[in-house]
Amino acid sequence: MNGETKNIIQENPFMPEPARIVRTYHLTDDVKFFQVRITDMDKALSFKYDTGQFAMISVLGAGEAPFSISSTPSRPGLLEFCIRKTGIVTDSIFRLKENSLIGLRGPYGKGFPTEKMEGKDIIIIMGGLGAAPLRSVLLYCLDNRNLFNRVILLHGAKRPSEMIFREEFFALKERDDLECYMSVDEDDTGQWPENVGVVTTLFPKVKDLDAENTVALVCGPPIMYKFVINELIKLDIPKDQILMTLERRMKCGVGKCGHCAIDYIYTCLDGPVFTYWDVLHMRELI
Amino acid sequence: MRIFKLKKEYLFPFLESISEGADLWAPTKKPEGKHSFQIIKDFSQIDLDYTRTILPPRKIFLPPSFNMFKATEKKYEADFSHVTEKIIFGLHPCDIHAILIMDQFYKHHYNDPYYIEARNNTLILGHSCWPDEHCLCKSAGTDIIEEGYDLFFSELEKEYLVWIGSSKGDDLIRRKPDFFDENITDKDIQKYIEWREEKDKAFSVSIDFKNMPDLMELKYQDPLWEKLGQACLACGSCSNVCPTCNCYNINDKPFLTENASHISRCWDACTLESYSEVAGGENFREARSLRLKLYYTHKLQAYISKYGKPACVGCGRCIETCPVDINIKTVAQSLDNETVDAFWDRFAKEVTK
Numbered sequence: 001m002n003g004e005t006k007n008i009i010q011e012n013p014f015m016p017e018p019a020r021i022v023r024t025y026h027l028t029d030d031v032k033f034f035q036v037r038i039t040d041m042d043k044a045l046s047f048k049y050d051t052g053q054f055a056m057i058s059v060l061g062a063g064e065a066p067f068s069i070s071s072t073p074s075r076p077g078l079l080e081f082c083i084r085k086t087g088i089v090t091d092s093i094f095r096l097k098e099n100s101l102i103g104l105r106g107p108y109g110k111g112f113p114t115e116k117m118e119g120k121d122i123i124i125i126m127g128g129l130g131a132a133p134l135r136s137v138l139l140y141c142l143d144n145r146n147l148f149n150r151v152i153l154l155h156g157a158k159r160p161s162e163m164i165f166r167e168e169f170f171a172l173k174e175r176d177d178l179e180c181y182m183s184v185d186e187d188d189t190g191q192w193p194e195n196v197g198v199v200t201t202l203f204p205k206v207k208d209l210d211a212e213n214t215v216a217l218v219c220g221p222p223i224m225y226k227f228v229i230n231e232l233i234k235l236d237i238p239k240d241q242i243l244m245t246l247e248r249r250m251k252c253g254v255g256k257c258g259h260c261a262i263d264y265i266y267t268c269l270d271g272p273v274f275t276y277w278d279v280l281h282m283r284e285l286i
Numbered sequence: 287m288r289i290f291k292l293k294k295e296y297l298f299p300f301l302e303s304i305s306e307g308a309d310l311w312a313p314t315k316k317p318e319g320k321h322s323f324q325i326i327k328d329f330s331q332i333d334l335d336y337t338r339t340i341l342p343p344r345k346i347f348l349p350p351s352f353n354m355f356k357a358t359e360k361k362y363e364a365d366f367s368h369v370t371e372k373i374i375f376g377l378h379p380c381d382i383h384a385i386l387i388m389d390q391f392y393k394h395h396y397n398d399p400y401y402i403e404a405r406n407n408t409l410i411l412g413h414s415c416w417p418d419e420h421c422l423c424k425s426a427g428t429d430i431i432e433e434g435y436d437l438f439f440s441e442l443e444k445e446y447l448v449w450i451g452s453s454k455g456d457d458l459i460r461r462k463p464d465f466f467d468e469n470i471t472d473k474d475i476q477k478y479i480e481w482r483e484e485k486d487k488a489f490s491v492s493i494d495f496k497n498m499p500d501l502m503e504l505k506y507q508d509p510l511w512e513k514l515g516q517a518c519l520a521c522g523s524c525s526n527v528c529p530t531c532n533c534y535n536i537n538d539k540p541f542l543t544e545n546a547s548h549i550s551r552c553w554d555a556c557t558l559e560s561y562s563e564v565a566g567g568e569n570f571r572e573a574r575s576l577r578l579k580l581y582y583t584h585k586l587q588a589y590i591s592k593y594g595k596p597a598c599v600g601c602g603r604c605i606e607t608c609p610v611d612i613n614i615k616t617v618a619q620s621l622d623n624e625t626v627d628a629f630w631d632r633f634a635k636e637v638t639k
Contacts (some may be wrong), residue, residue, distance in 0.1 A: 012364050014364055016362060060359055089565070252536070254395065255396060256396070257531060261580060261584070264583060281436070
């Protein structure tokens with residue numbers, strides 16, 4: 001009566017793919033930028049993802065955590081992540097130097113419905129680290145500029161030193177096919193050339209918005225959603241055209257471990273992108 | 287379906303003949319009187335006179351903790367050492383229903399090879415049962431089982447009616463063709479029907495599962511949840527004993543002697559405080575009431591809307607286990623007809639007695 005062990009050949013969705021850190025640098029004191037390439041060249045090039053999706057990154061001996069992809073699928077080959085140092089996994093990722101190996105699996109979740117957004121005005125509102133998932137869709141819109149009507153970016157941070165992708169967005173400001181507004185809550189440098197105030201103070205700068213024809217994308221710290229959504233509702237943007245991406249404890253990414261459950265859905269399968277209507281419908285979302 | 291008759295004295299010889307090369311799991315009695323599924327070394331350990339085991343049979347497929355990977359920087363090696371040839375004997379209908387729910391869950395969207403492989407290498411041998419005061423299977427519609435087993439043993443006086451549920455099950459009885467009698471008499475059928483009717487009358491409690499999804503919605507903000515949250519000890523026992531709970535956590539532990547890391551998976555419970563906490567300290571369900579609400583949303587609402595049946599199979603384990611009497615019965619009853627004050631009075635009386 002001794003159970004014999006079995007040989008398994010089934011596909012394993014929990015198996016990470018080895019990937020190499022190609023480039024890494026600090027975006028702010030506690031946020032670092034990582035450019036990553038899957039070691040197997042064929043797999044690196046065939047890695048298909050949507051804007052707003054996330055991947056699981058693992059560091060041996062520390063564990064695995066979910067991160068939104070900050071690069072755009074319109075530029076295949078390299079994946080980019082903005083990572084804030086907040087826990088055991090991110091601590092170890094921060095210590096890794098260029099050329100180090102990490103584990104990567106994904107992409108997971110439901111991203112932004114870019115096809116449905118075509119022909120519409122796009123307004124992107126990001127606060128703090130909310131720029132991480134929204135940079136993906138912003139760059140996607142800019143790479144496919146002819147598919148979208150107006151593209152508007154409202155970017156908020158606490159202080160100038162905490163604004164991630166500051167230089168990149170200042171450069172984008174020069175483009176005349178992007179309406180780019182930036183704001184800091186507090187200017188401790190005295191040299192900030194842009195708006196001072198919370199991100200909602202940028203709304204008056206956006207003129208003649210065609211609400212029915214606008215899709216709003218929001219991501220930021222939990223406190224930001226309420227105020228930003230209030231503004232968007234005041235502008236009469238339909239509830240199911242307000243899209244936001246939410247954070248939950250996604251531990252497995254494939255709808256099995258349960259940690260990201262909200263009501264009867266899993267954030268890792270049905271999210272992390274939700275509409276404001278979803279939020280009203282599933283009361284636990286915000 | 288093919289049905290045979292097996293004399294009771296042939297049961298253990300039959301089990302012995304089929305368990306070559308496999309681990310045979312069956313209910314055994316613990317010294318303190320409770321039952322538990324264990325690997326059987328000696329047939330005298332098997333005790334079929336049981337209502338429910340402490341832990342549900344899912345522990346046999348996915349143990350409370352097991353390795354998923356052994357990993358070095360260069361290579362992740364999947365570890366499937368928990369997958370062995372197994373036979374589980376003595377499962378009651380509610381537990382087999384729970385396995386059917388897990389079969390659906392672990393194949394939904396993404397296949398979970400750790401469950402599916404363990405399941406594919408396990409034979410399910412069910413056994414009939416008799417309800418006690420905690421059994422809710424009749425309410426949950428899980429008191430009868432028509433699929434999900436290889437063999438099912440319905441106990442009559444001196445014999446078993448053996449129902450063949452799969453082609454593998456048919457192979458099993460062919461190992462001892464002399465033991466099995468095809469000739470089922472009208473008297474046998476009569477005995478079986480009488481037993482069914484008697485069992486049907488033996489249930490003392492019932493809850494109305496079909497109203498639960500609506501009630502969960504309508505009473506989302508009900509003060510009942512606050513009260514339950516104040517009473518709950520957040521010990522996670524209800525999840526550990528539930529046959530349909532599937533949450534787990536992943537640990538990555540370095541083993542310096544092996545120069546490798548062991549990535550393991552262990553049971554988790556949504557009622558535990560850190561369950562919904564993310565890096566940086568934000569906890570989406572800091573309040574115990576919110577965690578309880580999630581637990582009961584899963585059991586009473588989510589599955590009904592997704593799969594058309596509740597995720598509760600009425601096994602009664604949570605009723606027997608919860609130290610403060612928060613369980614599927616009390617929660618469903620409170621949602622259904624009890625005012626919060628009545629709940630609180632009863633709670634105070636029952637817990638302090």
